[in-house]
Amino acid sequence: MTTETEATTTERHTVNTLRVGLIGAGGISRVHADGWRALGAAVTVHSHEGAPELAAQYGFAVAGDLDALLAASDVVDIVTPTTSHAPLALAAIRAGKHVICEKPLGGSVEEAREVVEAAREAGVRLFPAHVVRYFPEYAAVQREIAAGRIGEPAVLRFVRGGEAPKAGTWFHDEARGGGIVRDQMIHDLDQALWLAGDVVRVYAVQSAPGGDAAEPHTVTAHVVLTHATGAISHLQGTWGARGLPFRTSADLAGSAGTLAIDSTRTPSRVDIPSAHDADGYLPPPVHAESPYTAQLRDYVAAIAEGRDARVTPEDGVRAVALAEAAMESLRSGLPVELDLASASAEAMVGA
Numbered sequence: 001m002t003t004e005t006e007a008t009t010t011e012r013h014t015v016n017t018l019r020v021g022l023i024g025a026g027g028i029s030r031v032h033a034d035g036w037r038a039l040g041a042a043v044t045v046h047s048h049e050g051a052p053e054l055a056a057q058y059g060f061a062v063a064g065d066l067d068a069l070l071a072a073s074d075v076v077d078i079v080t081p082t083t084s085h086a087p088l089a090l091a092a093i094r095a096g097k098h099v100i101c102e103k104p105l106g107g108s109v110e111e112a113r114e115v116v117e118a119a120r121e122a123g124v125r126l127f128p129a130h131v132v133r134y135f136p137e138y139a140a141v142q143r144e145i146a147a148g149r150i151g152e153p154a155v156l157r158f159v160r161g162g163e164a165p166k167a168g169t170w171f172h173d174e175a176r177g178g179g180i181v182r183d184q185m186i187h188d189l190d191q192a193l194w195l196a197g198d199v200v201r202v203y204a205v206q207s208a209p210g211g212d213a214a215e216p217h218t219v220t221a222h223v224v225l226t227h228a229t230g231a232i233s234h235l236q237g238t239w240g241a242r243g244l245p246f247r248t249s250a251d252l253a254g255s256a257g258t259l260a261i262d263s264t265r266t267p268s269r270v271d272i273p274s275a276h277d278a279d280g281y282l283p284p285p286v287h288a289e290s291p292y293t294a295q296l297r298d299y300v301a302a303i304a305e306g307r308d309a310r311v312t313p314e315d316g317v318r319a320v321a322l323a324e325a326a327m328e329s330l331r332s333g334l335p336v337e338l339d340l341a342s343a344s345a346e347a348m349v350g351a
Contacts, residue, residue, distance in 0.1 A: 018042065018300060021063070021073030021097070023088055024080035025050030028102060032079050033058045035293035039300065044072040047080075070095040075303070077296075078102060082182065086111040089126070093118045098125040100299055103186050104323060105316035112320045116313040127299045127309055128316025132187045133194060134291040134298070137261040141250060144259055145195055151256030153196045153231045158188035161238030162246030164218060174327075180206075180221050181330070182323040185237040188250075189322040190315065192225050192233040195252065198318075199233075201226035202325040203335040223326045 025047035046069040063069035076092035106112035119126035165171035208217035302309040
């Protein structure tokens with residue numbers, strides 16, 4: 001939960017006069033809109049569909065085109081389908097705007113690195129929106145591990161699942177959304193990196209083929225990561241039948257103890273009706289302050305204070321590299337070796 005000091009710091013650094021350009025009006029836009037409204041930002045929305053309705057709901061302005069949105073913004077928040085992330089981020093960076101970009105940062109490692117380098121050269125801030133780092137349970141686990149409470153992490157298991165996005169949507173088109181690995185499981189790929197460090201080998205299997213957006217299968221995917229330290233992370237992601245309750249969990253074992261969290265045992269639940277996704281794809285809100293709001297608060301403060309946020313641009317690239325390696329493993333049936341520290345993070349199949 002955000003402390004009074006954190007909130008005061010953010011307010012002191014002009015969040016109430018911050019101009020935000022929100023690009024996109026789909027399901028995820030509502031939780032970002034909730035966050036910006038909670039922070040008192042002046043928001044302008046642009047989207048091919050749904051911008052007037054979203055703006056009317058939240059009291060935001062509408063921009064008729066991208067140029068108008070950029071002219072009205074200091075920070076651009078991109079909440080559009082995956083393939084548009086890098087082109088929109090680059091357009092905003094060229095206009096001198098700070099950028100918040102929903103995961104993944106790009107459709108490929110090369111795209112993600114291009115965005116990072118463009119932001120660095122332009123002198124603007126870039127924040128990949130890996131929101132799970134702002135869920136209190138996961139943040140608490142990271143603090144415990146950093147403090148050495150379980151010793152050296154050895155075995156980590158992450159589970160994430162719920163009903164699948166609607167048939168016919170871009171989520172199921174692996175060329176556009178990346179399927180379950182690049183869209184859903186990238187949350188836990190990022191968690192594995194955050195909690196156990198760099199990864200040197202990736203192996204993935206999936207219960208059913210992806211790519212058929214019109215009639216998608218329910219699907220479970222498994223990704224096994226070998227970390228540079230020798231630790232092993234196992235990730236399971238499920239897009240299930242309609243009505244399957246959303247659930248996440250993490251179980252971590254180290255040389256001196258264990259940690260476990262499970263969303264079904266979250267002690268407090270605070271319902272935020274406007275944050276619900278009508279299609280059931282997003283998890284229900286369960287915290288006094290939405291993690292999406294906490295995430296945006298951190299990014300605004302990082303800009304004002306000239307410090308790093310909890311998520312860095314390189315974190316966004318590394319998560320894309322793992323997702324790309326997992327997709328390659330699914331295609332080849334072989335483990336993929338990679339070097340996240342290399343300039344290109346290129347994967348070498350079967351090495």
